[in-house]
Amino acid sequence: MPTEQPKKYIEGQPQFLFQHRDVEGYANIDTYMKYGGYDALKKAVTMDQDAIINEVKLSGLRGRGGAGFPTFIKWNGIPKNWDQPHYLVINADEGEPGTAKDRELMNKTPHLLVEGCIITCFAIRAKSCYIYVRGEYMEPAKQTQRAIDQAYAQGFLGKNILGAGFDCDIYVHMGAGSYECGEETALMSSLMGERGMPRHKPPAAPLPVISGVWQSPTVVNNVETIATVVPILNVGGAEYAKYGTGAPDASPFTCSKGTKLVTLSGHVKRPGNYEIVMGTPTRDIIFGLGGGMLRDDKKFKFMIPGGSSVKLLVEEHLDAPYSYEGLTKAGSLLGSGGLMVFDETTSVPALMARLSHFYAHESCGKCTPCREGTNWLVKIHDRLLAGGGRPEDVDILLDICNNIEGRSFCPLGDAAAWPIQGAMKYFRHEYEELARQGMAANRRTFAPLQMAAV
Numbered sequence: 001m002p003t004e005q006p007k008k009y010i011e012g013q014p015q016f017l018f019q020h021r022d023v024e025g026y027a028n029i030d031t032y033m034k035y036g037g038y039d040a041l042k043k044a045v046t047m048d049q050d051a052i053i054n055e056v057k058l059s060g061l062r063g064r065g066g067a068g069f070p071t072f073i074k075w076n077g078i079p080k081n082w083d084q085p086h087y088l089v090i091n092a093d094e095g096e097p098g099t100a101k102d103r104e105l106m107n108k109t110p111h112l113l114v115e116g117c118i119i120t121c122f123a124i125r126a127k128s129c130y131i132y133v134r135g136e137y138m139e140p141a142k143q144t145q146r147a148i149d150q151a152y153a154q155g156f157l158g159k160n161i162l163g164a165g166f167d168c169d170i171y172v173h174m175g176a177g178s179y180e181c182g183e184e185t186a187l188m189s190s191l192m193g194e195r196g197m198p199r200h201k202p203p204a205a206p207l208p209v210i211s212g213v214w215q216s217p218t219v220v221n222n223v224e225t226i227a228t229v230v231p232i233l234n235v236g237g238a239e240y241a242k243y244g245t246g247a248p249d250a251s252p253f254t255c256s257k258g259t260k261l262v263t264l265s266g267h268v269k270r271p272g273n274y275e276i277v278m279g280t281p282t283r284d285i286i287f288g289l290g291g292g293m294l295r296d297d298k299k300f301k302f303m304i305p306g307g308s309s310v311k312l313l314v315e316e317h318l319d320a321p322y323s324y325e326g327l328t329k330a331g332s333l334l335g336s337g338g339l340m341v342f343d344e345t346t347s348v349p350a351l352m353a354r355l356s357h358f359y360a361h362e363s364c365g366k367c368t369p370c371r372e373g374t375n376w377l378v379k380i381h382d383r384l385l386a387g388g389g390r391p392e393d394v395d396i397l398l399d400i401c402n403n404i405e406g407r408s409f410c411p412l413g414d415a416a417a418w419p420i421q422g423a424m425k426y427f428r429h430e431y432e433e434l435a436r437q438g439m440a441a442n443r444r445t446f447a448p449l450q451m452a453a454v
């Protein structure tokens, strides 16, 4: 008897991005066009630029790169009557631990990204687009370049596209494998050949849409955000917005419309990338799509719902809607959509130690709280795990986090502090236990204290 294949999506939920991902040859332009590829571009060039932006507004699309900023507001920020060149920069850095959705989009559906880039360039009056790909993503970069070459050959890129008097070029630019270069201002610096360090943001400096790469108006968007523009134009913004959460008249900052790609990983039976409608209970992603806990005899312990930079959540949050608002209400963030699941065998301090090493390694060193603080987080975690911990280490860790959070030049500092702050909220006892074991192991060093305990 053939066994039933597990579903890659939840019954009844639309697949705006992944509908054809497993179709043989879909990365080729011929197959892509057989399934309606480049129809959205053909429609876009007959529309007024503001009408395209309006469709994106109606769709409720918010940035899928981590911050959830409404896409149409960013696009509308581009000056309309400036002679200066405008640029579109695609953030394909995807360095957030636990996130691999953009990789799958670029590998399997690269024309969705390329078509989205061309439409966006048309809408924001840009003639050049740079796709900034993380250094390790050789295959996604290759697939994207192939798709670009095919789009040129078909007349969808280059001069006078589809006879609409619109010119557009796309360039793939490889980063050198730095997490910080995913931060949009550091990315722009890196793209221009400077050090990958962040720049000032408003009110200290103008927004990238006013002064971005080469001091010109620039829109920076994530791969998934721009790929989503294609189905939005195909079905219409209002139709797209029928899915997800938030009232039709909700502010663009307080709704979660359409679908989201989620990278499910960790102690689950079926890790992978899934497209879900925003607001789906997190439990359905883990236990439905993911097949539940990897080992049947091990219980769920906690999850990190939006890439390693957000606070962890526990069992009581399993029914939280997977949406911007749902996860914020639960005490965490949707972030980049990297949902990591951990069973009862996981040591929280050991995991936090691993993350601290990552953030200390990726800190660009520009500001003191992050450069020094992340190093101290590593040292104290390592000391605790090596059995040399002291009771005061637990509060020192929290104190360091509080001095990094909100005091760093860019959000990487917060990202290093938040997971530990979240861990302490639910699993402080694991840190205290480590510190106690450290005291016992080092009783000669701390003899007076040990005697007092006896």
Ligand SMILES: Cc1cc2nc3c(=O)[nH]c(=O)nc-3n(C[C@H](O)[C@H](O)[C@H](O)COP(=O)(O)O)c2cc1C
Pocket: 062, 063, 064, 065, 066, 067, 068, 069, 091, 092, 093, 094, 095, 096, 179, 180, 181, 182, 183, 184, 185, 220, 221, 222, 223, 225, 226, 410, 411, 412, 415
């Ligand atoms: C340390 C750091 C790393 C980031 N890495 C990425 C990344 O890899 N990909 C991404 O799209 N956004 C990343 N972001 C968010 C970007 O700064 C920016 O908000 C995003 O590219 C905007 O695109 P969106 O509006 O389409 O989400 C990162 C932010 C920070 C602070």
Ligand code: SF4
Pocket: 180, 198, 362, 363, 364, 365, 366, 367, 368, 370, 371, 408, 409, 410, 411, 412, 413, 414
């Ligand atoms: S917080 Fe400071 S040191 Fe850390 S990555 Fe940002 S600018 Fe660099």
